[in-house]
Amino acid sequence: DAEITQSPRHKITETGRQVTLACHQTWNHNNMFWYRQDLGHGLRLIHYSYGVQDTNKGEVSDGYSVSRSNTEDLPLTLESAASSQTSVYFCASSESGDSGELFFGEGSRLTVL
C-alpha cells in the first residue's frame, strides 16, 4: 500500500544545531507540504513543493528550508534550531489538480532545548 512516512518521530536537540526531518511518500504525488502544529495556532504551512526542483515558502518559513530532488522526498531542514521551533511537524502530499485529497504523515515531535 502507498504511504507517507516521517522520521524521526521524536527528536530532542539543542539550540543552534542543524536538524533535518525526513518525509517520504510512495503515492507518486507531485504536491508535498510541511506544516507545524502548535497549541493556539493550529496547523500552519512552512514550505511546499509542486514537483521536482520546485519549492515555495509558506506562512512560517523563516528558519526552515526544503529541497526536492525527487518525487518521493521532501526533507525539512532547520539550519540553526531555536526554542521557538519546538513543535509537531506534519508532512503531507496530494495529487496535482483538483482531486486534491491530502495524505498526512504521522508527525514528528521536535523539542529544541
Added chain:
Amino acid sequence: KNEVEQSPQNLTAQEGEFITINCSYSVGISALHWLQQHPGGGIVSLFMLSSGKKKHGRLIATINIQEKHSSLHITASHPRDSAVYICAVSSTNYGGSQGNLIFGKGTKLSVKP
C-alpha cells in the same frame, strides 16, 4: 480576525447523539477540507468539497459558498468519533492550491458512552 473560524471549540456528546460542527471562512476559496486528528496525533482527510454535500458512512459535510459556511455532521455518534475535527480552506488568495491551506483551530469532540 482568523480567516477560518470553527465552532464550537469543544463539544461533549453522549453516544448516539447527532453532532454538528461549524466552519465559517472569510476568504474566497476553491475547496474546503474536513480533517480528523485522533488523540494519537495522526491526521486523516475526511472530505474535500467545493459545493453541495458529501456523505461517507455516518459523516455528512455540507458547504454553502454564498454564505461562506460549512458544516460537518456526525449521525449516531460513537466514542470512537472522539477526535479533533479541523476545517481548512484552499484560498484563491494563495492560488487555490489544494495543499496550500488555511486551517481552523479545530473542534475537540468527546463522545461519552
